[in-house]
Amino acid sequence: MHSFEAASRKDRTVGDARLIDALKAENANFQAALNIPAAGPPQTARGDYKLKQSYDKLQKEFQEPGVQSAEALELPQELNRLNTSLKIQLR
Structure with a gap:
């Protein structure tokens, strides 16, 4: 490497x-002016994230019994179909 190139790179560095x-x-001045902690997201963002996690968990818990209830409602209909099918086969 030529000395001129080395000096040029040093100046750029x-x-x-x-x-x-x-x-x-x-950046530090902007954070201080906005009262934002230097590391990590603002507290409201963390709170919103935890709230969304709780909401998603509750939604999942409430959907699971709904699916089970729908299956329970379909069982008598399925039993009737099987019963009818069995009666037809026995004739």
Whole structure:
């Protein structure tokens, strides 16, 4: 590598590092202005996620008995069909 290329890359690296530091500082200022914790989502987002998980769990629990109830309602109809079929076969 030529010394000119090495110097050019070093200058770009230093410039990039300064830009990254400036962006980090700007981001910290925005977070402070918005009162957002530096790490992780806001508390409301965590609360919403937990609420959605609870809702999904309850919805699943309520749907399962509904399916069982629907199957229980279909059983007498199926028994009647089988009974009718058996009577026809016995004739």
